[in-house]
Amino acid sequence: MDFKKYIANNTVNAKPISWGGYINLRKFDTPFLVEKGSSDEGYLIEHMDDREPDPRYQNSWIPKEEFEKDYKIADTYLDRLNIERAELSIKISTLVNFIDSKDDLVDEYHKEQLGAMIEYCKILDIRISKAKV
Numbered sequence: 520m521d522f523k524k525y526i527a528n529n530t531v532n533a534k535p536i537s538w539g540g541y542i543n544l545r546k547f548d549t550p551f552l553v554e555k556g557s558s559d560e561g562y563l564i565e566h567m568d569d570r571e572p573d574p575r576y577q578n579s580w581i582p583k584e585e586f587e588k589d590y591k592i593a594d595t596y597l598d599r600l601n602i603e604r605a606e607l608s609i610k611i612s613t614l615v616n617f618i619d620s621k622d623d624l625v626d627e628y629h630k631e632q633l634g635a636m637i638e639y640c641k642i643l644d645i646r647i648s649k650a651k652v
Contacts, residue, residue, distance in 0.1 A: 522565060525590035526602065532565040533586065541580040562586040597650045604643045611636050 522532035536544070538559040560583040593599050614633050618625050 523592055523594040525586075526593040526599075530567050530593070531590070532567065533562040533581075533590065535583070536561060536563040536580065538580065545578070559583075562590075597647065600643060600647050600650060604640065604647060607636065607640050607643065611640060 520534050522534050525531055525533050538561060541561070541563060544563070561580050562583065564579045564581055564586075566579070591598075591602050591605075593602060611633065614629065614636065618629055618633065
């Protein structure tokens, strides 16, 4: 299985692998590490930087639940558009709640920003629709 690109606070290449598979890959022979549970699901991570990944130093394993909470697949243009759209939706919702709160800090610029964000969201929706074709 090939690595796919994922994004969180950092960008990594990752692919599913069990804990036992990771232990075998790294050739660990430590009882503590083997006891963890060889069938535990997770992801093999290649940490990215300006160099090519170096398997001796940059590979790690993350449990499936933790990985899927922190990382979103960003392997394709459409993946990245969907991430951008989801993040924008959260920001729009947060701004709407702030405007609706009638806080003293709410002014016309917040409403103008909301309008621009909604227009941006519509443009992303169009781009996503076209990318799916």
